[in-house]
Amino acid sequence: MRECDVAAEELLAYLDGCLDGEREAYVAHHVKVCPVCQIRQAELEETKQLLKVSTPLPNDEIERSQLKAEILRNPHPPLPRRRRRPLLMVVLAVLLSLILLWPADSSANLQLGRVVRGVVAQVEKSLLGRREPPGDRISGVLFRDSQAFVPPAELPLGLRLSDRATPGRRRVESHYRSESGVEILVVQGPADQGLALGWRDVELVYVGDTEVLWLKDPRRGNVAGMAWERHGILFELLVLNAPQGNEGGLPLEETLLIVRHIIAAHDAASNE
Secondary structure (H helix, E strand, O other): OOOOOOOHHHHHHHHOOOOOHHHHHHHHHHHHHOHHHHHHHHHHHHHHHHHHHHOOOOOOHHHHHHHHHHHHHOOOOOOOHHHHHHHHHHHHHHHHHHHHOOOOOOOOOOOHHHHEEEOOOOOOOOOOOOOOOOOOEEEEEEEOOEEEEOOOOEEOOOEEEEEEEOOOOOOEEEEEEOOOOOEEEEEEEEHHHOEEOOOOOEEEEEEOOEEEEEEEOOOOOOEEEEEEEEOOEEEEEEEEEOOOOOOOOEOHHHHHHHHHHHHHHHHHHHOO
């Protein structure tokens, strides 16, 4: 997924009280919900203390700002256990509450107890794989009793299939792009392999009789991804890029149109 869009210099300017107007309001809200900026802020405070007791900062304000910005740019080491634990507990609490509130099982329902098994998500792009007509089953890719299908060549929002890959026999990746800058990845996998979640804010929505996990983008509250199960296949829709002026994922209604289109095409292929 996309990285934090607040530069080190801008975060530093905000912490030093040098931002104003709409940008200050945006960064102030962003820091509250962005784990990356919160880590940067904490490390900056630690660095300030170390510098204060060891080496005095340059007297020139420009040199001081450049030094602080350079410190922030350095790759961050793995978080100590004491910092990982609060975030992990928040995610586990969200998942536990969803599991306890989950309705009875049905053939179309997404079962969190079976599907969710992690708290880290990684989007992997793959090379172009075999191409087959949309709606057909993908030969050689079997998910127990279910078989992956070729998703539509076109989706709402002007999205067109740019490439498709089959890394192994248990994963199918379809990459879509639009002229307006929207870019998504649709992944198919066996429902029994589980779903790794890396989002703190997850909500359940419905598309017809299908339960869909809405993975919210923390910066805007839009859609960072969606996941659902249908006919033994686990689908993941991941927003890789949003159009200019709409940072922070896609709007919910637009993403649901895409999900509805994929479900309809999959149902039609399954009934053939």
